Amino acid sequence: MKKNDSLLIQTCCAPCLIYINKYFKTRDISYDSLYYNPNIHPYKEYVHRFTTLESFCKEENVKLHHLESFRQSDWEKQLDNCDFCYKLRIETTAKFAKENNYTHFTTTLLISPYQQHEKIIKIANEMADKYNVKFLYIDFRPFYREGQNMARDHGMYRQKYCGCINSYNSSKFKDKITFENK
Ligand code: SF4
Incomplete structure (x- = not known):
């Protein structure tokens, strides 16, 4: 990243952002966040993840974009398809970055050891080419545990x-998941 570059981070949730936030802040790199999570189930969970992220972004003085989208019915045929999910999120992010004059984009998906890292890189590079915006790749996976502890x-x-x-x-953990008080 150079001095006049600008970064947009597609953010699935605040716990995956917390370490990445530290990574960029300690390098004096500012960024904006984009919440676009159209298949989070149920809607209460979608909202709770958003409000958690919103509070964190306020604390950290990070600009947060919210592309509101909750289209559970559209997703019912795609539910097993992480490729589709990655592509929709990453393509939307690359397009949004281009339309809003960011030079670079990246994604918090890169911190999770549970995601298909190589697939994410491939899709992100394709979308970077398609929308003529740069994909900033950093392998954050070694810091996943630290990030979760921070959260x-x-x-x-x-x-x-x-x-x-x-x-x-x-x-x-299904038996322990509750949507009460959200
Ligand atoms: S990455 Fe896969 S498991 Fe996670 S929300 Fe998307 S489709 Fe579901």
Whole structure:
């Protein structure tokens, strides 16, 4: 990143952002965040993830864009398809970055050891070419645990499943997940 560059981070949730925020802030790189999470199930969870991120961004003085989209019914045929999910999120981010004059984009998906890292890189590079905006690749996976500990210490809400209805249904913590008080 050069002095006049600008960065947009597609942000699935605040716990995945917290370490990445530290990474950029300690390097004096500012960024904006984009919340675009159209398949989070149920809607209460979608809102709770957003409000958690919103509070964190306020604390950290990070500009947060919210592309409001909750289209559960459109997703019912795609629920098992992480490729589709990655592509929709990353393509939307690259397009938004281009339309809003960011020079670079990246994604918090890169911090999760549970995501398909190589696929994310491939899709992000394709979308960077398609929309003529740069993809900033950093392998954040070694810092996943540190980030989760930071989120816990911060008292931040940490969800127990990836997000879509399929990941909710297959979560080994399903019995412990509750949407009350959200
Ligand atoms: S498991 Fe996660 S990455 Fe895969 S489709 Fe569901 S929300 Fe998307």
